[in-house]
Amino acid sequence: MKSSAHETIKSKGYKLTHQRQLILSILEGSQTHLDAEALFLLAKRRDPKISLATVYRSLSTFKKIGLIQEQGFGEDHGHFETVSNKPHFHFTCSQCGQVTELRSKKIIRLIKELCQEEDLKMESMDLLIQGLCPVCQEKKSTSTTS
Amino acid sequence: MKSSAHETIKSKGYKLTHQRQLILSILEGSQTHLDAEALFLLAKRRDPKISLATVYRSLSTFKKIGLIQEQGFGEDHGHFETVSNKPHFHFTCSQCGQVTELRSKKIIRLIKELCQEEDLKMESMDLLIQGLCPVCQEKKSTSTTS
DNA sequence: ATGAAAATGCGAATTATTCTCAATTATATT
DNA sequence: AATATAATTGAGAATAATTCGCATTTTCAT
Incomplete structure (x- = not known):
């Protein structure tokens, strides 16, 4: 335990x-x-x-x-x-900086498998994704600048 | 382009x-x-x-x-x-600090899908994994300290 | 080529982090 | 519960990392 x-x-x-x-x-x-x-x-x-x-x-x-x-x-x-035992994924909006937490059992399992294949003993993982949140995508498509 | x-x-x-x-x-x-x-x-x-x-x-x-x-x-x-267009995953050994680069098309695809589900437009991703590299696992199991 | 705005180099200023050392505190032992 | 000892702490000095201010230089559109 x-x-x-x-x-x-x-x-x-x-x-x-x-x-x-x-x-x-x-x-x-x-x-x-x-x-x-x-x-x-x-x-x-x-x-x-x-x-x-x-x-x-x-x-x-x-x-x-x-x-x-x-x-x-x-x-x-x-x-x-x-460090939480539940690994989580952070999506950060490159425009407004807002952070969204994501989670996916399936991805976590695959990552674990990937590590096992390479003989790496995983202790923690963090997935950091950068991009545009829905709001900022909206803003960008509205302001039709070149 | x-x-x-x-x-x-x-x-x-x-x-x-x-x-x-x-x-x-x-x-x-x-x-x-x-x-x-x-x-x-x-x-x-x-x-x-x-x-x-x-x-x-x-x-x-x-x-x-x-x-x-x-x-x-x-x-x-x-x-x-x-920022490369090919996202890669870093495994860092928590003991010796060595970095191993990992890659998995399958995981990348799943992450992209996950973002789409949430309406997030991904620009880049980085997966940071921490744990023990093969060498340090070896060392740890050898030195059988309580 | 020319001029305006942006970027640079330099050193000073600020911030972030680590170090030193005397005083304090946690823990194992009695 | 009191004691020894080794680790940890607080305070501030020291060092490292980053940003700023400003005179000079450079880019780029004209």
Whole structure:
């Protein structure tokens, strides 16, 4: 059975400090992808003494043990989210930036097969698709510019 | 018909400077994902006067018009590559960091279908998979540490 | 060729991230 | 519950990455 993130931290020999618990809980509770600064600001509301360096250190530790992943697509600096066991696909509109979550069991299965064929043990996957959302397609076809 | 990157730059109203041509040609010629600094160093070999700021500015322009994409996965800062019409899948080993390129016509087709179902017009896709490469799986099973 | 607007190079300014080190804290052991 | 010890933290300095400001140069339409 999959143990909680807390167990994972301890099982890897890291200490379960409450700064780490706090940061983790913020990441888990957030639907958006936070960057270090945003995370720091949120964390500070619950622990005004927490340091930005600790946020960075925690993120790098979490990343090392696979609790989170960094997303750097189209952004200027790193954004983080917890790794969910359900891999998801992000469609980002190149015009308005809106993100749509997609999912497909079939595709996930095929990707897993592809990895097995190559003898790669998959831990996580993220599919990042860029293009035009329905609204922006509409806009583009309306403004009939050359 | 798809016009070349040069055409794209001009068609978007940007000037085709030779710094931009140089940077683009390096990106196109490179198989790896370069970061701004590496790109700068390479560019300097052909144009010793080029400035790092120009590299950054070009990258951001290219990104805006969709010529390149930024990859920030697992790295500390942004890496870039030209958007190819052939989407590819990256498998990154979480232990050694080695990248394996994968490809699957079937998966690409399914992803396209998925987008069509949702009325999303795809421009590019990138599948980022993380896990253990064969070598690191071997290592892990050998060192039978609790 | 000429002029206007855009892009460049340079260094300074800003932001993002990492490091150092003394003080604190989590955990295993008693 | 108290203690030892090794990891972690906070604070700010140090470093790295990115952007900005502006004088000069270049592109491109005329």
